[in-house]
């Protein structure tokens with residue numbers, strides 16, 4: 001296995017197992033509001049510190065882009081993109097669905113990905129060109145050809161409620177033909193589940209690079225596509241993301257178009 005993937009797995013397990021041990025301690029945690037509806041706890045921060053510590057001990061010259069502590073450029077072309085706890089709202093409510101997400105980008109290209117769900121002890125990994133796995137078993141996206149009958153995942157735009165009317169129109173369009181839609185509260189796991197064929201497809205408005213980077217490589221290595229709302233590759237910049245197997249991806253992108261307000265056009 002890739003040594004860099006190994007280090008990422010070590011970091012994700014250490015952070016994830018720490019988070020899982022804190023589940024019984026939630027009422028005593030220090031919780032801060034970063035913005036309206038957006039909370040961070042000392043667990044997010046400590047988990048992130050563990051991850052960065054593990055990665056930089058192994059690779060002191062690598063750069064970091066992490067949700068809670070921001071960007072630190074390294075001296076070379078490697079950058080780790082880290083969400084120490086994706087699904088903080090779930091965690092803070094004791095809703096056991098959250099994950100650690102770590103990706104490695106080299107010269108702008110995603111190379112390694114780890115998403116670890118410490119409650120289910122599921123470890124999703126991908127290396128560019130080598131496929132995607134969950135707990136060492138190969139995973140693939142589903143073969144569903146269109147929204148018809150699909151099980152889709154999504155997230156609500158709770159931080160940018162001005163997008164809710166457009167979101168509602170997208171939801172109504174997909175819901176009319178899909179079998180059902182899930183909002184489980186962790187974008188990283190949503191993307192991992194698309195890669196694993198547990199969801200047919202996914203879309204969300206306004207994500208951040210750390211929510212998506214590892215999931216994006218998992219999906220591509222599992223035979224799927226991920227893109228922005230015009231079906232292009234700018235999702236890490238725009239935060240608007242859609243994913244699925246290649247045929248479903250095209251159907252989702254086509255169906256999104258009439259609902260895109262100006263700020264959502266990419």
Ligand code: IPD
Pocket residue numbers: 083085086087088089155156184185186187188204206207211
């Ligand atoms: C959030 C989760 C959620 C998504 C939000 C993300 P966080 O990440 O992934 O599912 O809807 O947009 O910000 O804040 O728990 O790391």
Ligand code: CA
Pocket residue numbers: 083085086087187210211
């Ligand atoms: Ca997140």
Ligand code: CA
Pocket residue numbers: 044067083084085086087088
């Ligand atoms: Ca987070």
